[in-house]
Amino acid sequence: xxxxxxxxxxMDCFTECFCCDLAACRGACCIEGEAGAPVTPEExxxxxxxxxxxxxxxxxxxxxxxxxxxxxxxxxxxxxxxxIVDGKDCVFTCRDAAGCCLCATERAxxxxxxxxxxxxxxxxxxxxxxxxxxxxTGLNYHRxxxxxxxxxxxxxxxxxxxxxxxxxxxxxxxxxxxxxxEETAEALRQEGFID
Numbered sequence: 001x002x003x004x005x006x007x008x009x010x011m012d013c014f015t016e017c018f019c020c021d022l023a024a025c026r027g028a029c030c031i032e033g034e035a036g037a038p039v040t041p042e043e044x045x046x047x048x049x050x051x052x053x054x055x056x057x058x059x060x061x062x063x064x065x066x067x068x069x070x071x072x073x074x075x076x077x078x079x080x081x082x083x084i085v086d087g088k089d090c091v092f093t094c095r096d097a098a099g100c101c102l103c104a105t106e107r108a109x110x111x112x113x114x115x116x117x118x119x120x121x122x123x124x125x126x127x128x129x130x131x132x133x134x135x136x137t138g139l140n141y142h143r144x145x146x147x148x149x150x151x152x153x154x155x156x157x158x159x160x161x162x163x164x165x166x167x168x169x170x171x172x173x174x175x176x177x178x179x180x181x182e183e184t185a186e187a188l189r190q191e192g193f194i195d
Contacts, residue, residue: 002188004181007173008132009162012141014185014194017154018126018161024149027101029125031089032146035075036082038121038128044080047071047092050105050114054092057104062091082119092118123168126150127161160185160194 002009039047048071055063065083071091075081083091094104109117121129126147130138141161154164162169162181170178188194 002184004184005173005177006135007137007139007177009139009181010141011193013127013139013162014160014188016141016151016161017157017159018147018150018164019154019157019159020164021149021153022100024153025146026099027093028146029144030093030101030103033088035077035079036072036084036090037119039072039080039082039119041080043119044070044072046116047082047105047119050108050116053108053113054094054104057094057107058091059085059094061085062089062093065091120168120172124165124172127165127169129172 002011002014051066051071058066062085065085069083072080072082085091085093090103092104093101094107096102103118103122105114105116106118106122108114117123124139126142126144127139128142130140132138154161162185166178169181185194
């Protein structure tokens with residue numbers, strides 16, 4: 001474990017390589033699993049705010065779920081998560097012309113239709129965030145077999161997980177924090193703990 005300010009990162013964040021390979025995984029992280037993506041109450045409001053902009057991209061089944069229970073629900077673990085269709089697909093999943101799963105909120109943001117992209121838990125994946133005692137935040141690498149192509153691609157590129165996630169880590173913790181993370185990684189490299 002490595003601490004940068006009030007954030008504790010598992011060593012996997014430095015030692016594991018990762019780079020999403022959408023052509024190989026087809027966006028499976030948006031449609032696999034037993035619960036939606038973790039969200040905060042503020043993100044639920046953001047999802048509600050962008051709903052009109054993304055509505056045309058959503059399936060009729062997703063809209064029926066949203067109309068019935070809203071954009072999010074509390075799962076069996078007591079966590080607030082995005083609503084899902086048929087017990088697995090995030091309601092905000094859309095598909096491109098090749099049938100690849102995409103995030104409708106991120107697509108709308110990239111198209112300039114909204115000012116907000118997507119929940120931070122989605123942006124940070126495969127890192128999962130957890131609240132720790134004493135006001136600390138933990139960041140852990142979540143291994144999932146559907147991400148095997150991303151691991152292979154990351155290794156081929158020599159791209160450590162923390163560098164692959166530079167933009168969302170900066171979004172979540174700030175540019176100054178990310179600069180300290182880079183300094184910490186360099187110190188670990190000089191001490192021989194990482195390559």
